[in-house]
Amino acid sequence: MSTNNKLLSGNEAIALGAYHAGIKVAAAYPGTPSTEILENLAEYKDIYAEWSTNEKVAMEVGVGASYGGVRTLVSMKHVGLNVAADPFMAVAITGINGGLVIISADDPGAMSSQNGQDNRHFAKLAKIPMLEPSDSQEAYDMVMAAFDISEQFDTPVLLRTTTRVSHSKTIVETGNNSRKQVEGKVFKYNFRKYVMLPANARARRPLVEERVNKLAGFSETSAFNFVTKGSPELGIITSGMAYQYVKEVFPEASILKLGFSYPMPQELIKEFSSRVKKLVVIEELDPFIEEYVKSLGIEVTGKEFVPIIGELTPDVIEKAGCAMGILSEYPGTDAAYKKPALPGRFPLLCSGCPHSGLYFTLSNIGQRSTIPGRKQREPKLIITGDIGCYTLGALSPLNAMDTCGCMGASIGNAIGMQKAGVGEKVVAIIGDSTFLHSGITGLIDAVYNKAKFTLVILDNRTTAMTGHQEHPGTGKTAQGEDTYAINLEEMVKACGVTDLQVVNAWDLKAIKKALKESLESDELSVIISRGPCAVSVRRGINPSKVDINKCTTCGLCLSIGCSAIAKDGDKVVIDGSLCAGDNCRLCEQVCPVNAIYPDKPGLIGANNE
Amino acid sequence: MNNYSIIIAGVGGQGVILAGNIIGDAAIASGYDVKKTDTIGMAQRGGSVISHLRIAPKIYAPLIGENQADIVLSFEKMEAARCFNFLKPGGIVILNNREMPPLSVGCGIEEYPSDNEILSVLTQKTDKVYLVEGSKKSAAIGNIKVLNIFMLGCLSQFMDIEDKIWRESIIKSLPAKIVAINISAFEAGIQAVKPQ
Ligand SMILES: Cc1ncc(C[n+]2csc(CCOP(=O)(O)OP(=O)(O)O)c2C)c(N)n1
Ligand code: SF4
Ligand code: SF4
Numbered sequence: 019m020s021t022n023n024k025l026l027s028g029n030e031a032i033a034l035g036a037y038h039a040g041i042k043v044a045a046a047y048p049g050t051p052s053t054e055i056l057e058n059l060a061e062y063k064d065i066y067a068e069w070s071t072n073e074k075v076a077m078e079v080g081v082g083a084s085y086g087g088v089r090t091l092v093s094m095k096h097v098g099l100n101v102a103a104d105p106f107m108a109v110a111i112t113g114i115n116g117g118l119v120i121i122s123a124d125d126p127g128a129m130s131s132q133n134g135q136d137n138r139h140f141a142k143l144a145k146i147p148m149l150e151p152s153d154s155q156e157a158y159d160m161v162m163a164a165f166d167i168s169e170q171f172d173t174p175v176l177l178r179t180t181t182r183v184s185h186s187k188t189i190v191e192t193g194n195n196s197r198k199q200v201e202g203k204v205f206k207y208n209f210r211k212y213v214m215l216p217a218n219a220r221a222r223r224p225l226v227e228e229r230v231n232k233l234a235g236f237s238e239t240s241a242f243n244f245v246t247k248g249s250p251e252l253g254i255i256t257s258g259m260a261y262q263y264v265k266e267v268f269p270e271a272s273i274l275k276l277g278f279s280y281p282m283p284q285e286l287i288k289e290f291s292s293r294v295k296k297l298v299v300i301e302e303l304d305p306f307i308e309e310y311v312k313s314l315g316i317e318v319t320g321k322e323f324v325p326i327i328g329e330l331t332p333d334v335i336e337k338a339g340c341a342m343g344i345l346s347e348y349p350g351t352d353a354a355y356k357k358p359a360l361p362g363r364f365p366l367l368c369s370g371c372p373h374s375g376l377y378f379t380l381s382n383i384g385q386r387s388t389i390p391g392r393k394q395r396e397p398k399l400i401i402t403g404d405i406g407c408y409t410l411g412a413l414s415p416l417n418a419m420d421t422c423g424c425m426g427a428s429i430g431n432a433i434g435m436q437k438a439g440v441g442e443k444v445v446a447i448i449g450d451s452t453f454l455h456s457g458i459t460g461l462i463d464a465v466y467n468k469a470k471f472t473l474v475i476l477d478n479r480t481t482a483m484t485g486h487q488e489h490p491g492t493g494k495t496a497q498g499e500d501t502y503a504i505n506l507e508e509m510v511k512a513c514g515v516t517d518l519q520v521v522n523a524w525d526l527k528a529i530k531k532a533l534k535e536s537l538e539s540d541e542l543s544v545i546i547s548r549g550p551c552a553v554s555v556r557r558g559i560n561p562s563k564v565d566i567n568k569c570t571t572c573g574l575c576l577s578i579g580c581s582a583i584a585k586d587g588d589k590v591v592i593d594g595s596l597c598a599g600d601n602c603r604l605c606e607q608v609c610p611v612n613a614i615y616p617d618k619p620g621l622i623g624a625n626n627e
Numbered sequence: 628m629n630n631y632s633i634i635i636a637g638v639g640g641q642g643v644i645l646a647g648n649i650i651g652d653a654a655i656a657s658g659y660d661v662k663k664t665d666t667i668g669m670a671q672r673g674g675s676v677i678s679h680l681r682i683a684p685k686i687y688a689p690l691i692g693e694n695q696a697d698i699v700l701s702f703e704k705m706e707a708a709r710c711f712n713f714l715k716p717g718g719i720v721i722l723n724n725r726e727m728p729p730l731s732v733g734c735g736i737e738e739y740p741s742d743n744e745i746l747s748v749l750t751q752k753t754d755k756v757y758l759v760e761g762s763k764k765s766a767a768i769g770n771i772k773v774l775n776i777f778m779l780g781c782l783s784q785f786m787d788i789e790d791k792i793w794r795e796s797i798i799k800s801l802p803a804k805i806v807a808i809n810i811s812a813f814e815a816g817i818q819a820v821k822p823q
Contacts, residue, residue, distance in 0.1 A: 025651050025661055129666070153662075186664040186689040187651060252785065265687040332692045358708040358748040361737035363729040365674040390735045415734060576734050581673050584733030 019075050025457075026190045028183040030119060031154035032057035032093075034192065035161035039117075040200035041065055042088035045076040047455065048484035049095030050130040051184040052123035056093055057487075059498040061213055064197075067489055072425075072455040073098035077105040077120070084109070084118040084174075085212065087203035090164050091120035095164050096137045097424065101456070103140075104207035110144035111222050112212055113172035113229075115203050117165035124180045125304050132405065132424060135329065141176045141280040145230045148176045148280035149242060152261040154188040156277060160242065166237070171229055176280075180302065182259045182329065234281040240279030252344055253294025255287065255307055255318075260300050263332045288374045291316045298342065302330045369582040370558065370598025372478045372523035372549030377418050378578050378604065380445065380474075383537070386417040387577035399537075400440055404428040404457075406449035407551075415577045417612045419447065426456025433460070433469040443537050444471040451481035451489045454504065458513070464542055465514035468550040471575060472536045473544045477506060478523075478551040486551065506546055515544050523549025526607045539612035552598055557582075561597035561617050562605055564590050568613035575605040575614065596607040628659065632681040632691045633693055633750060635778075636710045637702030638727050639667070639674045639684060642775030645646065645800065646700075646701050647678040651780060653796040654682040657788050662689035673729070700782050702761070703727050708748045716752045721781045721820065723761035725772065759819040765812055773805075773812035780816020 026034065032055050033048050036044065044067040046056035060067040070076035073094045080092035095100060099122050109118065128134035141148035149164055151157040157179065164175040210218050237243060252271040256264045261275045274290045276282060291297045291311070299308040299320035308320040323338040324330070337347035367374050379389045384399035403412060403419035404427060412419035421431050432446035448457050453475050461473065481487040488494045493503035510518055517539060521528040529547065536543035561582075569590055582596035583605060592605070594617065606614045633650065637643040639640050644665055651661045667680045679691045698719045701707035707722040714720065731737040749756050759781055765774040772820075776797060783793050797813060798806050 023655060025655055025663070182664060182689065186662060187648070188662045188686075188689065189655065189660060262687040262689070305673075331690050333689050336692070354713070355751050356710060356748065358740065358744070360705055360709055360740060361729050361731050363673070363675040363706075363709075364731075366730050368673070414731075414736075579730065581730050581733065583729060583733040 021028065023189045023191050025187045026154045027054065027185055028151065028154050028157045028179050028186050029054035029123075029185070030058055031158040032161050032179070033307055034190070035158040036091045036119070037062055038195050038197055039165045040089050040198040041091050041160045041165075042116075042202070043080065043083035044093070045070045045079040045083075046093040046406065047071070047073045047076050047098055047327035048481050048487045049073075049098050049123070050484055051125060051179075051181040052093050052095045052098070052121060053484050053487070054184075055091075055121060055123075056496060057348050057485075059091070060353060062496075063497075064534050067496050069489060071490055073102040074105060077102035077109075077240075080118060080120070081105055081109045084114045084116045086116065086205050089200055090116060090118050091161075092118070092497045093123070094137055095131065096122055097131060097133065098122075099137055099140055101425070106140070107144055108214060108560050109174050110146050111219060111226060112214060113225075114174055116166055117338065118174040118264070119161060119164045119168060120174055120176050122176060123179045123184045124178060124303075126180050129181060129329075132422070134303065136306065137176075137178055138280065138306045139304070140327045141178070144174075144176075146173050146176055146280075147171070147237075147278065148178055148234050149176050150277055151183055152258050152259045152275070152277070153183065153186070154190045156242070157183065158190050158192065163242070171233055171236075173229055173233075178258075180259055180329075192206065193457055194312050199441050225278070230281055234284065237278045237281055237283040238280040238285050240283070243283050244275055244277075245275045245286075245290055246275070248272040250293060253290060253297045254300055254560070255290070255311065256300045257307060258302060260302050260330050260335070263330060263335045264300050264495070267332055267335050268612065270474070276307060279307070286313060287311060288316070296344065300330075300338070300436065302325055302334060304329075310377070334471075337351065338536050348352070359404065365410060366413065366581060367407065367579060368507040368553055369580050369596045370552035370555055370602040371407070372547070372552060373408045373476050374578055374580060375526055375529055375604050376447075376476060376547045377408070378475060378608070379526060379533055380411075380447075381416045381418040381577065383533060384418055387415050388417060388575045389415050389573045391571075392573050392577070399442060400435055400437065400444045401502060402428045402431040402444060402446045404446075404452050405483070406452055406476075407478075408447065408476050411447070415579050425452050426460055427458030428462060429457050430472060432471040432473070433464050433467065435472050435621045436469050445474060445537075447474045447476065448452035449482075450475060450477040450479065450491050450506065451487075453506070458509070461513050461515070461544075468542075470540060470542055472533070473542070475506060475510075475544065475546045476523075477546050477548045479548075480551045482551045483554065486553065498599040501509040510544050510546070515542060517541050518545070520546045520548060523547045524602055524604060526604065552601055555598050555601045557598055558595045560599040561594035562599065562603065562614050563594070563617040564592055565613045565615060568611050569609055570613075572610065574610060575608050578604055578608060580605065628684050631681070631698065631786060632696050632715075633680040633682070633698045633700060633712045633782070634691060634696045634704040635678040635680065635700045635702070637676050638706065639676055641676070641702045642772065643676045643678055643702060646716040646775040646779055648682055649776075649796050649800050650680055650682075652800065653788050653792050656792050656796060659717070660686045662686045663688040675709065677710060677773060685787045688765060700778055700787060702778060704742075704745060705823065706723045708740065708745045711748055711752070714749070714752050718753050718755070719785055720749050720753060721778065721785075722756065722758055723778065724758050725762035757820050759816075761816070761819070764815050764819065768811050769808055773809050777812040777816040777819070780813040780818075781820045782816075783813075784817060784820050
């Protein structure tokens with residue numbers, strides 16, 4: 019093997035492939051498992067890469083750049099394509115100028131998402147070609163091929179990955195490839211192509227059908243659709259990561275691997291199925307391939323046995339194979355062993371997190387905290403939530419969130435709740451990046467329609483959840499340039515909000531006062547709780563300490579949910595190596611008997627695992 | 628050439644991902660095919676982290692199945708038991724004697740399992756369990772953060788990869804100013820599993 023082989027994640031391979039394909043523009047909004055694509059592209063100084071405000075804007079920027087004549091990549095997570103669906107559907111009809119490739123990174127197991135939707139349906143909906151890699155090498159090869167296909171057929175191309183492809187590292191050979199110099203095209207006035215007045219849109223519809231028919235022919239001969247000949251007894255059609263599992267679980271079978279998976283190669287499928295005795299489709303999530311194969315009148319087995327929900331694994335496929343009767347007994351079973359009962363290790367707000375103080379206060383006002391030894395009371399308040407690190411405020415011991423559906427929803431949901439006539443003043447809670455992504459339009463709606471609720475914007479100056487990306491409020495671009503930082507106060511005021519307060523995220527008194535006042539006032543109020551994300555704060559310096567002679571073990575400090583504070587037998591202790599010290603001091607403010615105090619500076623070194 | 632399926636387990640912030648990358652690098656340099664996949668939580672500190680590493684002349688699936696892991700390398704004591712389902716009967720477990728109680732334990736809702744409980748789970752499948760004092764040794768070397776490289780030292784004794792290649796991969800992956808301390812940790816890891 020050549021020593022130039024690199025161990026790359028699917029996302030790194032996509033970025034490298036796009037760079038080698040000669041892209042000039044990339045746009046994205048962060049979202050697991052897609053984020054690293056733009057992070058990697060932003061490193062190249064000879065392309066323009068941006069974090070867009072949201073996925074719809076990213077798509078529109080990408081479409082504009084393509085119209086403008088250059089090769090362009092747009093990337094997002096699966097639910098991001100819901101947000102971007104409008105421009106996505108539009109460019110499917112207008113077609114492109116410079117090659118346009120759209121990455122949808124799906125999360126079948128909903129491991130870091132609100133759902134596990136199958137975005138292959140989007141290719142069919144928009145009638146555009148789709149490629150599905152099953153490792154980093156294919157991701158690299160496919161993204162390069164996708165630009166050629168895009169330009170050859172005047173169409174955007176959807177490259178659909180999944181978490182396991184995006185985040186697995188596998189070897190990529192790039193041969194002698196380097197960055198291709200692609201001649202930019204000029205944008206030419208073309209009213210019938212680019213201006214989707216109804217008459218023009220109707221006129222282009224037949225072209226879309228024509229295009230998809232041509233692509234179906236192309237799919238027949240694409241090297242990404244291939245057969246590995248095996249036993250004629252069993253034929254398996256598969257795609258994406260499932261292909262790798264199938265190769266391992268059924269080493270004897272004949273396999274048709276669909277990498278160009280929309281439109282599907284009809285003749286190839288017919289021919290393959292005619293050569294095998296039993297035909298099975300093994301695909302992750304929906305029966306996308308299976309339904310197509312059935313529509314050709316071919317008898318096939320699949321989703322009766324292969325789960326329709328969640329990520330596939332070799333184990334899951336093995337079990338399905340046994341149930342189908344194409345494998346003998348499932349060898350991997352663990353049933354014979356005593357399973358350990360272990361305490362869960364769930365994600366939680368970091369010690370010293372700027373969201374903790376606000377949540378602690380809200381949890382108290384709402385009577386929600388669940389700490390053993392403290393009386394559980396009837397919960398009060400309705401708190402509509404949103405997506406970000408702060409969603410963890412929904413978990414024990416804080417329990418301070420009642421709804422969370424999709425980005426930006428907290429505000430619209432609060433308006434609806436109030437208009438539905440729920441008794442108390444609703445609290446909506448949203449992060450800064452999420453507010454800029456899709457909260458602003460909700461706030462404008464609230465002002466316009468005279469809604470009355472409390473909006474809390476948790477301004478931690480970053481997009482923390484997805485790994486700390488810049489956003490329009492941070493003053494830095496994706497490529498590290500200084501830029502204008504949106505001023506949230508001015509923005510909120512400009513929307514027409516008059517009751518606005520800004521509080522320090524670690525000042526519990528101020529937070530409590532602001533929340534109380536706003537809950538009592540009969541208007542739309544906004545509280546901005548401000549404090550930078552503490553993920554990279556050095557811990558263990560001048561930490562807080564508990565005076566065991568004063569501590570009554572009331573448990574109030576435990577209800578902050580800080581991972582540095584723990585009950586050890588009948589004492590409460592603070593793990594100095596985890597405490598954020600001067601950057602926090604929440605527990606000190608919480609303790610009713612002043613038993614918590616700052617330890618001497620510099621006592622504990624940088625014991626920061 | 629051999630086949631290795633390795634699970635690396637730990638807690639966010641312990642350097643599990645970097646350790647896996649270094650192993651992958653060393654395996655490629657030794658001519659192997661490598662696939663690596665991580666199950667990580669979110670940006671915050673403190674969640675469970677599991678890395679799957681597969682090393683062989685040719686690999687398809689990056690994920691390791693139940694009862695398929697030759698080696699479980701655990702940076703935290705209880706996390707080894709969490710990965711028990713992956714462990715191959717007769718496989719090797721290297722486990723750092725460091726307890727990091729999760730919040731539910733800190734709040735008094737759940738209890739951290741005893742050494743006995745953890746070991747009795749693991750020994751159902753194997754008697755090759757190596758309990759090492761990685762965190763203590765790392766602190767003695769000068770920085771608890773070198774734990775991940777200490778653990779690589781332990782692992783290196785169970786893989787057919789040349790010592791020189793291990794060292795090169797470590798040096799390549801770290802900033803120059805912390806190489807020396809990490810090489811000491813690597814060597815301490817080797818000593819920790821050597822028969823006395
Ligand atoms: C449509 C959509 N795009 C992206 C994501 C991924 N995502 C979840 S929360 C979030 C941003 C969180 O940032 P912020 O609101 O500032 O909160 P923080 O995590 O910093 O507390 C992102 C990008 C998503 N869930 N849905
Ligand atoms: S990453 Fe930042 S915002 Fe997220 S929990 Fe940690 S400190 Fe809070
Ligand atoms: S000051 Fe208190 S609440 Fe803040 S990090 Fe330290 S122990 Fe946790």
